[in-house]
Amino acid sequence: MNEDFKVTPWEVSGEIDYDLLVEKFGTRKIDADLIDRLSRYAEPHPLLKRGVVYSHRDMDWILDRYEAGEPFYLYTGRGPSGNTHLGHLMPWIFTKYLQDTFKVPLYFQLTDDEKYLFNDNLELKDTRDMAYQNLLDVIALGFDPELTKIFIDTEYIHSLYPLALKVAKRITFSTARAVFGFDNSNNIGSIFYTSIQAAPAFLGSVLAGKNVPCLIPCGIDQDPHFRVARDIAPTLGYYKPALLHNKMFPGLQGTDKMSSSQPNSTIYTTDPPKLVRKKIMSAFTGGAVSVEEQRKSGGKPEICSVFKYKLYLFEKDDQKLAELYDRCRKGEILCGECKKGLADVIVPFIEEHQRKREEAKERVEEFMLRDCGGT
């Protein structure tokens, strides 16, 4: 078994064994029955069918409540440490599918405090500015302004703080250390921080004045925060938040996670379209060393980042994806052609996104959750 990888909210590295994570974290795999159940509401999203959104906590309970006439709200977020890249968009695209399907509110947290505390190279001004840049990408995806409320921690803190305090009082240092691996060298802000990320899991209940189930779509790396939130929920008198976990979005250079520290393996939403094409054309693939060799023995789609991009987001047609897999294995299609196919989908996607992102600049106020004077 490969245990040589790391997945925490602040570090993802190595070759991730996602099944092992389910075991270690104690979550449940999304199975055919759950997908069946979800398909009663809408055609299940390709990310679900293809196992990218692959794990959950209490999703059946969320649907039970929903069916009993008790709708939930969605909560997700973003740590504004840099420009938005495709890896960030993926869970938000999935979140939008959930909002469209269930017509429920979404609270979106921008954790400028977190990225300041956990990153030696960033000032608070940097992470605040970046929060505004990032929220344009959220708005650009087309969330319903009636149902979607975005907040930036250092701005909204007045409202969030009373709730964060109630959370913080129930988490001991010993728990935080065990869950997050803190030691004596961590600054004390980072130890408190989990209460800030946990609080919005109850914010919908506080603002509604009654207990409202909360569903959090997020990367599996964020699960530790919500494990803690779930443990303390009963003592606060709230429901435990439910979760849907996605796998990390792969990098273009064959790494398991698209990461801002490797610019060539990362497609930013603000990249000029030409650069996007260039990055894709130099992506890591599962091709053989020579054309002849590849014609003879075929490529390896299972390790190919270009194939993964199509699987994750950019080839919606299951049939076409299966054909591509087959043709690659048989050496019938070469990497150049395949990369070009991907660029021809991603470039227009980015261009369209950039147009909507410009429009979003006029719409920020519509989406902001403003200080209500304390929860």
Ligand code: TRP
């Ligand atoms: N910590 C997350 C990040 O670094 C941001 C975040 C805050 C978040 N609240 C969340 C992510 C809820 C998922 C769900 O990106």
